Amino acid sequence: xxxxxxxxxxxxxxxxxxxxxxxxxxxxxxxxxxxxxxxxxxxxxxxxxxxxxxxxxxxxxxxxxxxxxxxxxxxxxxxxxxxxxxxxxxxxxxxxxxxxxxxxxxxxxxxxxxxxxxxxxxxxxxxxxxxxxxxxxxxxxxxxxxxxxxxxxxxxxxxxxxxxxxxxxxxxxxxxxxxxxxxxxxxxxxxxxxxxxxxxxxxxxxxxxxxxxxxxxxxxxxxxxxxxxxxxxxxxxxxxxxxxxxxxxxxxx
Amino acid sequence: xxxxxxxxxxxxxxxxxxxxxxxxxxxxxxxxxxxxxxxxxxxxxxxxxxxxxxxxxxxxxxxxxxxxxxxxxxxxxxxxxxxxxxxxxxxxxxxxxxxxxxxxxxxxxxxxxxxxxxxxxxxxxxxxxxxxxxxxxxxxxxxxxxxxxxxxxxxxxxxxxxxxxxxxxxxxxxxxxxxxxxxxxxxxxxxxxxxxxxxxxxxxxxxxxxxxxxxxxxxxxxxxxxxxxxxx
Numbered sequence: 179x180x181x182x183x184x185x186x187x188x189x190x191x192x193x194x195x196x197x198x199x200x201x202x203x204x205x206x207x208x209x210x211x212x213x214x215x216x217x218x219x220x221x222x223x224x225x226x227x228x229x230x231x232x233x234x235x236x237x238x239x240x241x242x243x244x245x246x247x248x249x250x251x252x253x254x255x256x257x258x259x260x261x262x263x264x265x266x267x268x269x270x271x272x273x274x275x276x277x278x279x280x281x282x283x284x285x286x287x288x289x290x291x292x293x294x295x296x297x298x299x300x301x302x303x304x305x306x307x308x309x310x311x312x313x314x315x316x317x318x319x320x321x322x323x324x325x326x327x328x329x330x331x332x333x334x335x336x337x338x339x340x341x342x343x344x345x346x347x348x349x350x351x352x353x354x355x356x357x358x359x360x361x362x363x364x365x366x367x368x369x370x371x372x373x374x375x376x377x378x379x380x381x382x383x384x385x386x387x388x389x390x391x392x393x394x395x396x397x398x399x400x401x402x403x404x405x406x407x408x409x410x411x412x413x414x415x416x417x418x419x420x421x422x423x424x425x426x427x428x429x430x431x
Numbered sequence: 432x433x434x435x436x437x438x439x440x441x442x443x444x445x446x447x448x449x450x451x452x453x454x455x456x457x458x459x460x461x462x463x464x465x466x467x468x469x470x471x472x473x474x475x476x477x478x479x480x481x482x483x484x485x486x487x488x489x490x491x492x493x494x495x496x497x498x499x500x501x502x503x504x505x506x507x508x509x510x511x512x513x514x515x516x517x518x519x520x521x522x523x524x525x526x527x528x529x530x531x532x533x534x535x536x537x538x539x540x541x542x543x544x545x546x547x548x549x550x551x552x553x554x555x556x557x558x559x560x561x562x563x564x565x566x567x568x569x570x571x572x573x574x575x576x577x578x579x580x581x582x583x584x585x586x587x588x589x590x591x592x593x594x595x596x597x598x599x600x601x602x603x604x605x606x607x608x609x610x611x612x613x614x615x616x617x618x619x620x621x622x623x624x625x626x627x628x629x630x631x632x633x634x635x636x637x638x639x640x641x642x643x644x645x646x647x648x649x650x651x652x653x654x655x656x657x658x659x660x661x662x663x
Contacts, residue, residue: 386509414509424434427433427509430435
């Protein structure tokens with residue numbers, strides 16, 4: 179088994195005095211889709227956001243324990259958070275394109291991180307990103323139109339294109355399909371499966387079926403603790419913990 | 432016992448499938464019992480009645496398949512629920528095959544009813560029937576109560592059925608040379624014994640499904656198909 183790309187050890191996360199994550203150890207393997215599941219308020223999104231320090235934006239939120247990406251402690255004070263978020267991209271529940279053109283949405287990260295040296299290189303990288311996000315054929319002739327003129331599913335793929343443009347190691351997805359119709363969801367799920375050849379993906383989802391379809395590893399969170407973590411097939415067929423079984427089968431625990 | 436589903440109809444749907452399996456198993460048990468009785472006391476009308484069970488049992492088999500199919504579509508069952516939905520499709524198939532063997536047994540009654548009363552094979556057939564009927568009762572109880580200990584004991588009983596089958600075959604071979612005029616009846620006795628031997632096997636398969644529903648573990652020895660491919 180390959181070395182994990184993300185390692186969490188003894189992670190505790192607090193919102194003021196309320197503990198949202200309790201002593202979580204978790205290894206995320208490269209080029210796999212890892213699904214985080216659990217009831218609302220179980221801490222899965224909080225844990226996801228800890229992987230690229232998005233929780234830093236919440237003043238009352240503090241974390242203890244260790245979170246490493248490729249062996250580097252991302253909570254080390256010397257870490258440049260902006261650079262970290264280029265390495266660990268994020269796609270949100272609701273598509274959130276910038277109020278800019280389709281082209282500028284994808285080019286934005288490349289420009290602020292100064293990742294291209296010429297206009298041609300920038301154009302090539304935007305095209306590459308849109309192609310890898312499965313959107314190029316639909317927008318190639320209207321790159322100058324506003325990003326928010328696209329459909330919901332297209333906007334979400336635009337956000338994925340924006341995330342992969344800077345070639346992150348890890349992509350975090352927080353319920354990326356919850357605002358999409360079933361067809362747009364299927365397109366994004368197909369895209370996620372294609373992306374894992376080159377990226378490591380961690381996805382929070384409320385859909386058991388989606389977690390079962392697209393992930394190779396699944397972690398079940400409950401009341402801030404990591405109850406069970408393992409191969410997706412095992413979690414959804416023969417879970418060990420009764421709490422996992424009760425949750426995935428829709429039983430009263 | 433697992434907790435109740437939040438969606439109460441989910442529990443009702445699973446319970447209905449379980450109840451239909453138990454109902455089907457009960458009917459199959461009656462069919463096996465009646466088929467054995469008609470061997471010992473031939474009655475053409477009774478054979479027709481036993482044969483007619485087949486349509487009811489096939490109907491229940493279809494009902495179970497339909498209920499499992501619609502439950503998968505509506506509820507997308509996972510883990511224990513998935514096994515409780517899928518296994519009945521197989522269990523109903525096993526029960527339906529047991530019914531076929533009972534029917535095949537009853538249909539042979541008119542050929543073997545003129546065997547001499549001292550023929551030992553009929554007595555052994557009756558023993559096979561008694562054991563398999565007890566096994567069927569136990570496996571349905573094990574299924575209804577998710578009792579894997581009871582399910583595990585069923586295989587041991589099947590060994591007794593297998594021993595009786597071999598004894599019948601041996602007896603038939605020995606008798607054929609002494610009384611060749613009973614050859615047709617004896618061949619059918621062998622086929623009836625074979626029916627009960629197969630009934631025992633189908634019940635063991637159901638016991639395996641009972642274990643699989645409760646634990647997720649398939650006790651059937653199998654090889655990964657990838658290991659069998661020539662071009663691996």
